[in-house]
Amino acid sequence: DTAVSQTPKYLVTQMGNDKSIKCEQNLGHDTMYWYKQDSKKFLKIMFSYNNKELIINETVPNRFSPKSPDKAHLNLHINSLELGDSAVYFCASSQRAGEIQETQYFGPGTRLLVL
Amino acid sequence: RKEVEQDPGPFNVPEGATVAFNCTYSNSASQSFFWYRQDCRKEPKLLMSVYSSGNEDGRFTAQLNRASQYISLLIRDSKLSDSATYLCVVGNGGFKTIFGAGTRLFVKA
Numbered sequence: 022d023t024a025v026s027q028t029p030k031y032l033v034t035q036m037g038n039d040k041s042i043k044c045e046q047n048l049g050h051d052t053m054y055w056y057k058q059d060s061k062k063f064l065k066i067m068f069s070y071n072n073k074e075l076i077i078n079e080t081v082p083n084r085f086s087p088k089s090p091d092k093a094h095l096n097l098h099i100n101s102l103e104l105g106d107s108a109v110y111f112c113a114s115s116q117r118a119g120e121i122q123e124t125q126y127f128g129p130g131t132r133l134l135v136l
Numbered sequence: 137r138k139e140v141e142q143d144p145g146p147f148n149v150p151e152g153a154t155v156a157f158n159c160t161y162s163n164s165a166s167q168s169f170f171w172y173r174q175d176c177r178k179e180p181k182l183l184m185s186v187y188s189s190g191n192e193d194g195r196f197t198a199q200l201n202r203a204s205q206y207i208s209l210l211i212r213d214s215k216l217s218d219s220a221t222y223l224c225v226v227g228n229g230g231f232k233t234i235f236g237a238g239t240r241l242f243v244k245a
């Protein structure tokens with residue numbers, strides 16, 4: 022049983038297109054995250070949701086729009102894709118988050134290549 | 137100054153060696169600390185949490201020095217399977233977690 026799953030695993034698309042990445046966790050966690058890992062392997066938080074509410078939005082262009090239909094799902098929609106969006110996008114979840122962070126469980130990643 | 141800084145390496149060590157990584161963080165109010173491991177083309181996975189008193193898990197020992205704002209990871213008796221990137225992670229409260237850029241370790245036979 023996969024704890025945190027993402028689809029698709031690979032995404033190759035043209036500049037200017039709109040695409041979505043889906044994430045689901047079956048751990049019963051309250052908090053979910055999206056991270057971007059660029060070519061230099063630096064993992065940077067983009068968004069965090071707690072119980073379907075947006076908690077963190079880290080200076081991400083508004084072409085990126087997260088959506089959490091329920092606690093177990095956090096999807097990422099990207100409009101007007103640019104070359105610089107090429108990266109690996111990781112979804113993660115934790116039991117809860119607040120003043121004390123807890124262990125995060127990551128999905129397998131979505132490798133996005135914008136041509 | 138980056139919020140979390142690590143030596144990127146790579147560290148190339150023979151099997152059986154002891155290797156240590158350090159990580160410094162800039163926010164003195166940071167509350168929680170972790171080491172994650174990331175294998176090539178895989179997702180990060182928790183290796184161990186780091187507690188104020190220091191903690192050990194088999195061949196791995198983690199230490200926290202709040203006064204100097206650094207965290208360390210010691211790996212004893214290195215195995216080939218320890219080859220990976222080790223990410224220092226700091227929780228700053230308010231749902232925010234900062235990942236270091238990682239230290240690459242290669243263990244050779």
